[in-house]
Amino acid sequence: MDLNLSDEQRLLRESADRFVTxxxxxxxxxxxxxxxxxFSPAVWKQFAELGWLALPIPEEFDGLGGGPVEIGILMExxxxxxxxxxxxxxxxxxxxxxxxxxxxxxxxxxxxxxxDGSMKLAFAHSERAARFDLAKVATxxxxxxxxxxxxxxxxxxLDGHPADEIIVSAHLHDHHGPSGRIGLFLVPATAQGLAxxxxxxxxxxxxxxIELSDLHLPEDTLLGxxxxxxxxxxxxxxxxxxALGAEAVGIMQTLLDTTLEYTKIRKQFGRPLSANxxxxxxxxxMAIQVDEARSLALRAALxxxxxxxxxxxxxxxAKAKIGKCGRFVGEQSIQLHGGMGVTDELEVGAYFxxxxxxxxxxxxxxxxxxxxxxLGRGTVSA
Amino acid sequence: MDLSFNAEERAxxxxxxxFIAKNLTEEMKRATxxxxxxxxxxxxxxxxxxxxxxxxxGAPGWPVDHGGPDWTPAQRWIFESECARAGVPNVxxxxxxxxxxxIIGFGSPEQKNFYLPRILSGEDYWCQGYSxxxxxxxxxxxxxxxxxxxxxxxxxxxxxxxxxxxxANRMFALVRTSDGPRQQDGISFILIDMKTxxxxxxxxxxxGGDHEVNQVFxxxxxxxxxxxxxxxxxxxxxxxxxLEFERGSGIASAKLREGLRAITELAESDLTGRAIxxxxxxxRISEVEVDIDALExxxxxxxxxxxxxxxxxxxxxxxxxxxxxxxxxxxxxGVDVIGHDALAVEPMRPLYKLNHEPALPEDMLTAVPEYLxxxxxxxxxxxxxxxxxxxxxxxxGI
Numbered sequence: 078m079d080l081n082l083s084d085e086q087r088l089l090r091e092s093a094d095r096f097v098t099x100x101x102x103x104x105x106x107x108x109x110x111x112x113x114x115x116f117s118p119a120v121w122k123q124f125a126e127l128g129w130l131a132l133p134i135p136e137e138f139d140g141l142g143g144g145p146v147e148i149g150i151l152m153e154x155x156x157x158x159x160x161x162x163x164x165x166x167x168x169x170x171x172x173x174x175x176x177x178x179x180x181x182x183x184x185x186x187x188x189x190x191x192x193d194g195s196m197k198l199a200f201a202h203s204e205r206a207a208r209f210d211l212a213k214v215a216t217x218x219x220x221x222x223x224x225x226x227x228x229x230x231x232x233x234x235l236d237g238h239p240a241d242e243i244i245v246s247a248h249l250h251d252h253h254g255p256s257g258r259i260g261l262f263l264v265p266a267t268a269q270g271l272a273x274x275x276x277x278x279x280x281x282x283x284x285x286x287i288e289l290s291d292l293h294l295p296e297d298t299l300l301g302x303x304x305x306x307x308x309x310x311x312x313x314x315x316x317x318x319x320a321l322g323a324e325a326v327g328i329m330q331t332l333l334d335t336t337l338e339y340t341k342i343r344k345q346f347g348r349p350l351s352a353n354x355x356x357x358x359x360x361x362x363m364a365i366q367v368d369e370a371r372s373l374a375l376r377a378a379l380x381x382x383x384x385x386x387x388x389x390x391x392x393x394x395a396k397a398k399i400g401k402c403g404r405f406v407g408e409q410s411i412q413l414h415g416g417m418g419v420t421d422e423l424e425v426g427a428y429f430x431x432x433x434x435x436x437x438x439x440x441x442x443x444x445x446x447x448x449x450x451x452l453g454r455g456t457v458s459a
Numbered sequence: 460m461d462l463s464f465n466a467e468e469r470a471x472x473x474x475x476x477x478f479i480a481k482n483l484t485e486e487m488k489r490a491t492x493x494x495x496x497x498x499x500x501x502x503x504x505x506x507x508x509x510x511x512x513x514x515x516x517g518a519p520g521w522p523v524d525h526g527g528p529d530w531t532p533a534q535r536w537i538f539e540s541e542c543a544r545a546g547v548p549n550v551x552x553x554x555x556x557x558x559x560x561x562i563i564g565f566g567s568p569e570q571k572n573f574y575l576p577r578i579l580s581g582e583d584y585w586c587q588g589y590s591x592x593x594x595x596x597x598x599x600x601x602x603x604x605x606x607x608x609x610x611x612x613x614x615x616x617x618x619x620x621x622x623x624x625x626x627a628n629r630m631f632a633l634v635r636t637s638d639g640p641r642q643q644d645g646i647s648f649i650l651i652d653m654k655t656x657x658x659x660x661x662x663x664x665x666x667g668g669d670h671e672v673n674q675v676f677x678x679x680x681x682x683x684x685x686x687x688x689x690x691x692x693x694x695x696x697x698x699x700x701x702l703e704f705e706r707g708s709g710i711a712s713a714k715l716r717e718g719l720r721a722i723t724e725l726a727e728s729d730l731t732g733r734a735i736x737x738x739x740x741x742x743r744i745s746e747v748e749v750d751i752d753a754l755e756x757x758x759x760x761x762x763x764x765x766x767x768x769x770x771x772x773x774x775x776x777x778x779x780x781x782x783x784x785x786x787x788x789x790x791x792x793g794v795d796v797i798g799h800d801a802l803a804v805e806p807m808r809p810l811y812k813l814n815h816e817p818a819l820p821e822d823m824l825t826a827v828p829e830y831l832x833x834x835x836x837x838x839x840x841x842x843x844x845x846x847x848x849x850x851x852x853x854x855x856g857i
Binding site (some may be wrong): 361 | 460461462463464465468533735738741742744745746748749750752753754755756757759760762763764766767774777780781844846847848850851854855857
């Protein structure tokens with residue numbers, strides 16, 4: 078049992094903190110907010126040079142073989158600077174799904190390119206009718222003589238528009254109809270029948286909705302051998318939630334630091350706000366919740382490769398509680414900044430919005446407490 | 460980073476488990492489960508202390524030359540967690556975890572030789588004389604006075620919330636020996652034999668129906684000056700040192716988990732009509748479980764820091780605060796899970812020695828009293844409000 082950072086992990090944290098502080102200041106963030114791409118390709122190139130895009134990719138595919146803890150260290154720094162580069166979409170979700178489901182040839186074709194920064198991915202899975210149920214996929218993939226024909230609609234696809242390829246989930250249909258299996262397809266962004274409507278994402282970055290109509294794909298775009306991809310999707314989304322949890326911790330820490338500083342400087346009734354016990358206790362509660370969030374994000378990362386139920390419960394625990402703590406810390410940061418907190422002139426609102434986006438993505442607190450409870454049934458007396 | 464324990468630590472874990480299996484009797488286990496107050500009564504607590512002592516484990520946190528087992532922080536965590544999981548009785552923490560470390564840190568050689576072995580063996584039973592009717596959170600305003608008379612102090616005043624004063628043969632107390640400009644400066648730390656003439660004890664019943672705390676009165680009580688620990692007027696420093704221990708040895712999550720497990724088992728049983736089938740109850744159980752997960756991780760992060768000689772700092776205030784709040788959430792859940800059975804009051808104590816058939820199933824007997832008595836968790840050892848003050852000051856620098 079040892080939860081101290083290794084020397085390598087400490088170096089990673091230091092370099093990530095330094096890079097983000099230097100590259101992601103308020104001006105940069107403002108520029109990105111109105112940028113049609115939502116992130117900087119130059120910064121993405123630097124991510125590649127720093128080895129961050131190769132971080133979780135296995136060494137045999139030109140990666141560094143890092144794990145969820147290293148991803149978490151990076152993501153916490155990204156949170157502190159509200160980084161909007163498509164890291165979750167390409168590296169945490171995209172690369173993980175290809176690594177887990179792809180054939181050797183598919184991995185060989187994609188993973189080294191992700192690692193060197195020449196390929197970006199997105200994961201199109203959510204559908205309006207499914208809400209947060211990962212198993213519910215209406216988009217269909219029907220077997221044809223040449224391969225597959227896809228049809229359906231996807232929503233909330235993170236960073237879909239800059240992606241070179243989009244991993245699309247679809248219910249596999251064979252000659253007898255629906256098979257009960259979900260397949261993942263690697264769809265080129267330029268494919269005929271793929272329509273992307275891109276929008277700015279709450280809290281920074283971009284997302285899109287995707288329409289698939291009469292989209293014909295060759296046989297080898299199906300990742301792997303066509304066995305049900307749902308367990309892999311759950312595994313990858315749990316990993317993404319752990320990573321996003323770490324990002325939320327960075328956001329919350331920045332909000333706490335900023336708010337603390339403000340309450341020391343801002344004077345009312347002849348003394349700083351922080352001289353009032355009601356303010357001091359609020360800040361203490363915020364600090365406690367940041368600490369709890371940090372513990373749970375780390376726990377989810379450390380259990381990301383545990384047996385499915387243990388892994389999923391740890392991921393949902395982190396998602397549920399960090400979502401709740403994030404809302405509290407974000408809302409209180411605005412409250413303690415007073416009227417200025419509600420304006421777009423301060424950055425408090427931008428950080429808060431990213432926390433709201435975090436809570437929404439892949440299901441909010443209530444959904445994940447319920448999933449945690451559902452998965453826990455019978456584990457107590459067992 | 461690694462969440463799992465290494466081979467050596469796992470071997471220690473099985474050593475602890477087999478010790479518990481051999482020494483924890485069904486009676487002790489049942490009595491502990493049926494104790495709705497904070498501390499076990501001495502009849503079961505001290506039996507367990509003797510078992511621990513005979514194995515050399517009587518005082519896990521003490522240095523080895525005073526009879527401690529010389530455990531690493533990880534071993535202490537494993538030991539406490541295994542004890543909680545198995546449901547062992549509470550030992551006299553006022554002796555082992557409170558006055559013991561103060562005597563070790565600041566006591567004279569004579570005091571160490573006399574008192575420490577008696578704490579280890581369970582021969583002495585200690586209570587804590589800190590709070591007074593007029594001094595709660597503002598502890599250093601205390602007024603119980605010790606006036607020097609030759610080789611003695613003559614003590615007058617009163618202490619309150621004294622846990623197990625009615626069982627204890629010794630008390631450690633903070634008393635005022637002088638009045639200075641700073642009220643903290645005139646306080647001394649003194650060890651009192653509870654049989655000394657002039658001491659009377661009044662029981663205080665808590666809202667759960669338990670006699671655990673008392674008020675103690677001192678009426679011209681003569682105590683040798685040799686019973687003072689350390690220097691006169693330095694008692695506040697020693698007392699604060701002790702409070703650090705009281706606030707959290709940093710090992711509470713296992714006990715919370717065990718409490719939640721018992722309640723979840725009730726919720727999954729027909730006794731409660733399967734309360735868990737209510738989505739509200741199921742979700743709340745998960746909420747509490749996740750809070751315990753977070754606390755456990757914070758404990759393990761502190762532990763990891765301690766293992767490499769780093770100072771965990773003000774995080775002990777976070778641990779105390781969250782432990783007490785989560786404990787209350789667990790007991791609140793307990794009341795809701797047992798449903799209508801929460802209406803039944805069982806006034807007899809101890810609950811493990813009832814000589815009649817209670818009105819509700821045995822597994823439910825403690826739910827309501829634990830909830831009611833448990834309101835004290837956010838009050839004793841520094842209220843939650845005081846802990847938030849400490850966090851603001853020590854962690855946030857405001």
